Amino acid sequence: MSGELSPQVAANELGFEGALRPATLDEFVGQSKVRRQLRLLLDAATIQQRTPDHILLAGPPGLGKTTLSMIVAAELDKPLHQTSGPAIQHAGDLAAVLSALTPGEVLFIDEIHRMARSAEEMLYLAMEDFKIDIMVGKGAGATSIPLELAPFTLVGATTRAGLLPNPLRDRFGFTAHLEFYDEDELSHVVQRAAGLLGFDVAAAGVSEIAGRSRGTPRIANRLLRRVRDYSLVHGTPGDVEAVHAALTLYDVDAHGLDRLDREVLRAVVERFGGGPVGLSTLAVSVGEEAETIEAVVEPFLVRAGLLSRTPRGRVATRRGWEHTGIPIPDAL
Template sequence: MTDDHVVSAYVTDAELDAEASVRPRRLAEFIAQHRVRDQLDLLLKGAMGRGTPPDHILLSGPPGLGKTTLANIVASELNAGIRTTSGPAIERSGDLAAILTSLAEGDVLFIDEIHRIAKPAEELLYSAMEDFRVDVVVGKGPGATAIPLDVEPFTLVGATTRSGLLTGPMRDRFGFVAHLDFYAPADLHLLLQRSARILGVPITEDGAAEIAGRSRGTPRIANRLLRRVRDFAEVRGSGVVDQATARAALKVYDVDERGLDRLDRAVLTALVDSFRGGPVGLSTLAVAVGEQSDTVEEVCEPFLVRAGLLARTPRGRVATEAGWRHLGRTPPETVVQQPDLFSRGVDS
């Protein structure tokens, strides 16, 4: 297959209705995460063979890797209903009790960001997960009464971006725990071809490869960039997403060849130009780029560290040799040498 080969744009009417769904609906359609996918397949088939709900499932990993998609796939594979909520939305145990008692037998309950669930609700969830029962307290003080309510057997799928914040008792109640890794460029290439077919976007092999290489190993980012490149191709190009079009479009959207955006480059540039490569404290670096410390730490740093462009040290943040060279600067002799974990596909 040559580089100028255009991926077929044939789609069904349902797929054309909205861009709604580039998300796979079955495990067989889920690209990458092969180990997790095989383990889930065994778990679900074993449970269906026994005629019982599968064990509760915990999915952890950075944002955008497919945790919500996998939760919906679990429900689809089981031919079950799914109820979706999030940890921050469950502020009281009564909120959770209402959700649990409304579930039908075999339903899937998906709780995103489960590490942020309120403590009283978490404790109520323990008995629901183990015994399919909740105790609702009516009244206050000495006259309070606990009313036990049965819950239909269900499967809880919890998702978290920060598994270290989960309490031990919560984590131990999940029968299957999986961590999702960043995608390799080859897997993102396949994912982009699939998304292009669903969206009706003509895309070449080298066009898909160009977008995949700038997607930070994250499917959500890859699909977002594909939609932006499609806009550019339709307005300023021939409508076909090839390598030249992808490069021109991503330049307009401030995404460079390594996947760094404007804020990433601002952080790296400030570190190199204003602080001579560091070390510098997080709060000082955040002030230098006009952002909150949390934004720099949670949005920019994980990717910069993973890409080997920035390192965290006991004295503060420092730019690595690769970080200096990415900006076209000559690094000093004492610069930190950090392995490029991102390009090697190694999870840090």
């Protein structure tokens, strides 16, 4: 049997993904302050019949930066062109994208901090004056030809705002800092997604999913789909027992920790006596790359109060010890 999805099934899956994304600011759950700020920015631009200022969306993955860029284009009733920083490795790549924009179009660059430096420098002039300089020829005979661009709105998204050079950051008229969601907001996200997926989940099940979603809507939607799959395969209703069974199967505990999170925390507690332990040593002990531990695992463990970072290394907190179920030594 072929492992490829039929066109109908593939279309249904894409439809589900698209349906889970809110289409307007009013439908977007959470980030109330950012939504009000964006509403004012877009309404003012519409009244003045101009392109809105460039927008920078900063925050951890999964909080809705891509969705907000789509909403900006939808609210302006303008087309959206999407690309990413890693895809723009030369100034010519950016020039091709900018020259193809139509008047008022919204350009979304995800992970904008990962653009090539030459492209960043070209973007400075494009954002301020809507023009770029194209170099023609090589060596002493090279000449610069100015190219006028259609007015556009740049929406940049970054998970590492500190890596953006100051000249680029200063050219954004508005910077939004997205925050993690609380459990009530995530419950609304889960309820909305369940309704769009046609999946009936009990209120207790919704709360359970929200509590294990690490403050992130993307994770909430992903866990909901795994619970839906479990209920579909086993023929069970979407009650709290099905939620427990599905999330236990996928190694997501009551606090939202997955297998790797627990391995890291247990390594600090069991193998290194609660720390301090260096990042590279910790990574070797669990068989993962140091970058994975630092970028994927640590932020949540620190935010949850289970781990702390000190100048000497990573240290398990009292709450971290309690989570592993290992008694804290008297010496600590």
